Amino acid sequence: RKEVEQDPGPFNVPEGATVAFNCTYSNSASQSFFWYRQDCRKEPKLLMSVYSSGNEDGRFTAQLNRASQYISLLIRDSKLSDSATYLCVVVISAGTASKLTFGTGTRLQVTL
C-alpha cells in the first residue's frame, strides 16, 4: 500500500465549478500535512498547509481528519488558471529530517 494515495484523475470541470480532491495516508505518525500544486514540467509549489481545524485561503479550503487519516482540498469557483496537478503531502519527522512524502497527484483541468 502506498504511503499517500490520491485519485490521479483527471478531473475535468467547467469554469466556476466547485471541485474536491481527497487523499489518504497510511502512517499514523504523520505530523504535518500540505497541498502542493505542480504545473506541467514545473516544480511543486506550496499551496497551503492542512490542519485539523480546517483552513481556508481564498477559494481554497483544506481539511484534515486524523482519525480517518484523510486529507481534502476544496476549490470553489474554479478558474482556468487552477488547471494543474495537486499533490497531497505528509511529513513524518524522524530525528531532525522532515521528509515530504508525496502522493502521485490529482490532475485538474478547468475548461471554458
Place this chain on the structure above:
Amino acid sequence: DTGVSQDPRHKITKRGQNVTFRCDPISEHNRLYWYRQTLGQGPEFLTYFQNEAQLEKSRLLSDRFSAERPKGSFSTLEIQRTEQGDSAMYLCASSSTGREQYFGPGTRLTVT
C-alpha cells in the same frame, strides 16, 4: 530572484557517463533536500542535509549516487555510470523549519 536555483535545467547524457547537478538554496535556509520525480509520480525523497552534514539517505540512493554540501550553502548531486532508469527530474528543496519546503525548478536528466 531569491528562490532555490538549480543548474543545469536540462541534461542529456549517454549511458555510462557521470553527471553532476548543482542546487543553490534560499540563503537563510540551513536544510536542503534532494528529490527525484518520474513521469506520473510524485517526487520521492533522496537525501537530506542540515548545514553541511548529510543526515539521511533514502534506499533509492544507490552507491552510484553521491551528494555533498561542503560549506553548508550550495549542494551537488553526482550520478556515476548513468543508466536509463536514472532519467527523471531531480528536484532540490530548502527549508528553515523542515516542514515547509520550497523547491527549485529542477534538473531534467535524460539518459540515452
